Every structure is written in C-alpha cells, then in structure tokens.
Amino acid sequence: GHEEEVGEEYLFKIVLIGDSAVGKSNLLSRFARNEFDTNSKATIGVEFQTQVVEIDGKEVKAQIWDTAGQERFRAVTSAYYRGAVGALIVYDISRRTTFDSVKRWLDELSIHCDTTMGRMLVGNKCDLENIREVSVEEGKSLAEAEGLFFMETSALDAINVQTAFEIVIREIYNNIS
Ligand code: GDP
Numbered sequence: 001g002h003e004e005e006v007g008e009e010y011l012f013k014i015v016l017i018g019d020s021a022v023g024k025s026n027l028l029s030r031f032a033r034n035e036f037d038t039n040s041k042a043t044i045g046v047e048f049q050t051q052v053v054e055i056d057g058k059e060v061k062a063q064i065w066d067t068a069g070q071e072r073f074r075a076v077t078s079a080y081y082r083g084a085v086g087a088l089i090v091y092d093i094s095r096r097t098t099f100d101s102v103k104r105w106l107d108e109l110s111i112h113c114d115t116t117m118g119r120m121l122v123g124n125k126c127d128l129e130n131i132r133e134v135s136v137e138e139g140k141s142l143a144e145a146e147g148l149f150f151m152e153t154s155a156l157d158a159i160n161v162q163t164a165f166e167i168v169i170r171e172i173y174n175n176i177s
C-alpha cells in the first residue's frame with residue numbers, strides 16, 4: 001500500500017567522464033537546471049548535483065558527479081568512481097581526438113566499476129554538424145561493440161540531454177528491480 005511505498009527510495013550515483021571540454025559540465029547544467037554556459041570555466045566547489053526522476057511511480061534520486069577539470073591531467077581519482085552505478089562517457093563529435101579517447105575512459109571505468117553499470121556513450125555538440133569529425137555510424141558501432149547505449153546530444157540546443165540521462169537511470173533501475 002501507500003505507506004510501504006513511501007519508505008522506498010533510490011539513490012543512483014552516476015559519473016560523467018570524457019576528455020576536457022567535450023561538454024560534460026554543460027550536459028549536467030542542462031539536465032539539472034536547464035542552463036547552458038558559454039564560458040568554459042572549471043567547476044568550482046560543486047562535486048555533484050542531485051536530480052529527482054520518477055520511474056514507474058517511484059522517486060529516484062540521480063546524483064550526478066562532474067569532474068572539476070581533473071581530466072585535463074588524467075587525474076580523476078578513484079573516489080570519483082566509488083559507488084557509481086551509471087556513467088555517461090562523453091566525446092565531442094567535432095573533435096576526433098575526444099572520440100579516440102573513449103577506449104581509455106572505458107578502460108579506466110572498468111578498473112573502478114562493475115561493468116553491469118548503466119553506461120551510455122554520448123556524442124555531444126551535435127549542433128556542430130558543419131564541422132563534424134565523427135559520424136553517427138562510428139559512434140553507434142563503437143557503442144555496439146562495447147555494449148553501451150548511444151546517443152548524440154547538444155547541451156547547447158537541448159537535444160537528447162534529458163533522454164540520455166533518463167535512459168541511463170532507467171537501465172540502472174531495471175538492473176536492480
Ligand atoms: P567539460 O570540460 O567537458 O566540462 O566541457 P564544458 O561543459 O565546460 O564545455 C566546454 C566548451 O564546449 C564550452 O565552451 C561550452 O560552451 C561548449 N559546449 C558544451 N556543450 C556544447 C554543445 O552541445 N554544443 C556546442 N556548440 N558547444 C558546447
């Protein structure tokens with residue numbers, strides 16, 4: 001009944017990873033506050049943001065962690081990954097080097113987390129079609145090969161951002177229920 005359901009609560013830690021400047025912080029601010037920031041400034045003070053999502057009538061708290069720019073020095077710590085049950089691995093469709101780095105990020109993820117976690121490969125900045133360096137097909141096939149969900153997003157134009165996070169959250173939910 002109602003009383004039993006009130007006590008049920010879900011808290012999912014989800015990490016954002018990927019090279020510097022691919023748009024991780026803006027994906028989070030778009031998802032959590034519907035905001036976009038044109039100045040790329042390092043995240044200060046905020047380790048994560050919590051967003052409540054309803055799935056099957058249940059309240060799920062998604063605690064989404066953003067790096068404070070440590071990825072520039074390849075120094076994302078194990079504390080960052082600890083307890084994570086979901087991950088968005090982000091690259092920038094207009095910079096191939098960020099796509100080439102995905103394998104390295106997946107390796108790092110597999111060192112710290114269980115591979116049964118909800119994982120989504122995210123090709124961000126799909127608004128930059130005119131300077132695209134990575135095709136949709138390349139993204140798709142890498143995701144298929146690695147067993148990841150895949151989506152292209154634009155934090156700038158608010159394309160697929162909500163959906164990307166929600167798919168990961170739902171996948172985690174399905175894994176545990
Ligand atoms: P992070 O280092 O991965 O956290 O990346 P940021 O969120 O700081 O974004 C890096 C730069 O890319 C900033 O100048 C953003 O304004 C820009 N940016 C982020 N997302 C998008 C997007 O979807 N489209 C475009 N065109 N630029 C974006």
Ligand code: MG
Nearest residue numbers: 024025043069
């Ligand atoms: Mg950032």
